[in-house]
Amino acid sequence: MKLTSVLGQKRITLSFEVFPPKADLDFESVRQAAFQVAKLGPDYMSVTYGAGGSTRDNTLALAEDIQKEYGVTAIAHLTCVGATKDSIQEALRDMRHSGIENILALRGDRPQWMEQEPFTDYHYASDLVAAIKEFGGFCIGGACYPEGHPDAANKKEDILNLKKKVDAGCEFLTTQMFFDNNIYYNFLYRVRSAGIEVPVIPGIMPISRASQVKNAIRLSGCNMPERFKNIVDRFGTNKDAMMQAGIIYASEQIIDLIANGVNNIHIYSMNHANVVRGIMENLSEIVMV
Numbered sequence: 001m002k003l004t005s006v007l008g009q010k011r012i013t014l015s016f017e018v019f020p021p022k023a024d025l026d027f028e029s030v031r032q033a034a035f036q037v038a039k040l041g042p043d044y045m046s047v048t049y050g051a052g053g054s055t056r057d058n059t060l061a062l063a064e065d066i067q068k069e070y071g072v073t074a075i076a077h078l079t080c081v082g083a084t085k086d087s088i089q090e091a092l093r094d095m096r097h098s099g100i101e102n103i104l105a106l107r108g109d110r111p112q113w114m115e116q117e118p119f120t121d122y123h124y125a126s127d128l129v130a131a132i133k134e135f136g137g138f139c140i141g142g143a144c145y146p147e148g149h150p151d152a153a154n155k156k157e158d159i160l161n162l163k164k165k166v167d168a169g170c171e172f173l174t175t176q177m178f179f180d181n182n183i184y185y186n187f188l189y190r191v192r193s194a195g196i197e198v199p200v201i202p203g204i205m206p207i208s209r210a211s212q213v214k215n216a217i218r219l220s221g222c223n224m225p226e227r228f229k230n231i232v233d234r235f236g237t238n239k240d241a242m243m244q245a246g247i248i249y250a251s252e253q254i255i256d257l258i259a260n261g262v263n264n265i266h267i268y269s270m271n272h273a274n275v276v277r278g279i280m281e282n283l284s285e286i287v288m289v
């Protein structure tokens with residue numbers, strides 16, 4: 001099923017993100033973890049693409065299995081860093097063959113191990129979006145950054161570049177994680193003012209371990225509100241308390257988003273079914289409204 005039909009409905013949707021293993025040996029255990037997430041009944045699931053295409057086959061295999069075994073629509077991520085026109089055509093043929101109908105088209109970042117020039121055939125995600133559009137048959141999504149992408153000269157330029165991605169054929173956007181909803185509301189206002197009309201799905205990252213915080217900041221450059229820092233300071237050394245507080249914090253973010261009219265929510269589940277389950281329990285009545 002194409003995601004545009006899921007996102008177009010006037011109801012609340014929840015989607016969960018999982019990541020495939022880097023090593024083939026771990027595939028079965030990761031597959032089982034992803035299945036536990038799928039069992040929670042999301043509207044769709046996204047499967048990430050390892051840095052520089054390092055999980056190409058496992059991304060596809062996991063997305064295919066999620067669809068076949070659980071009937072949950074999958075969106076496969078695809079990056080173009082280090083890719084050639086031929087390798088992207090091949091990836092798209094494989095996806096079509098595996099029954100994948102939805103792609104999150106990304107530029108990606110140059111991994112340290114990559115020796116070749118990273119951006120030759122494709123410079124930006126919008127180039128990849130255009131190539132997928134030309135190939136045909138896929139619903140295409142892209143990433144966006146409420147706090148600005150680190151490479152962008154400023155937020156205004158970043159949004160102008162985002163418009164190019166949407167004009168190239170991107171049908172929905174998923175945001176980088178944020179921990180203060182006002183950042184999302186402000187971003188949405190600027191996105192709409194720039195004439196971008198596609199769904200902008202907030203990406204919520206439940207922090208269940210204090211060690212995730214540093215990683216989250218390093219990867220996303222996102223701002224940590226004082227309220228959240230206090231939670232990590234107070235509960236970070238107690239595993240169970242931190243998990244409970246992280247689940248509640250993410251649940252509150254989602255409740256606020258829904259109360260403000262946001263219907264489509266994406267959760268970075270990080271393959272942790274227990275965390276997503278905790279959020280789902282907190283939202284059991286809310287998602288029914």
Ligand SMILES: Cc1cc2nc3c(=O)[nH]c(=O)nc-3n(C[C@H](O)[C@H](O)[C@H](O)COP(=O)(O)OP(=O)(O)OC[C@H]3O[C@@H](n4cnc5c(N)ncnc54)[C@H](O)[C@@H]3O)c2cc1C
Nearest residue numbers: 048049077106107108124125143149151152158161174176
């Ligand atoms: C929801 C989400 C999912 C992700 N999933 C993955 C994943 O599975 N695998 C992975 O490796 N990474 C993933 N990433 C990380 C992503 O690859 C990086 O953030 C990367 O640095 C940018 O990718 P992009 O697709 O947003 O790039 P782009 O949209 O190309 O933007 C990158 C930078 O280039 C600028 N830019 C864009 N177009 C132009 C233009 N025409 N002219 C000048 N400047 C331009 C933008 O302003 C921005 O600063 C994900 C990020 C998000 C938010």
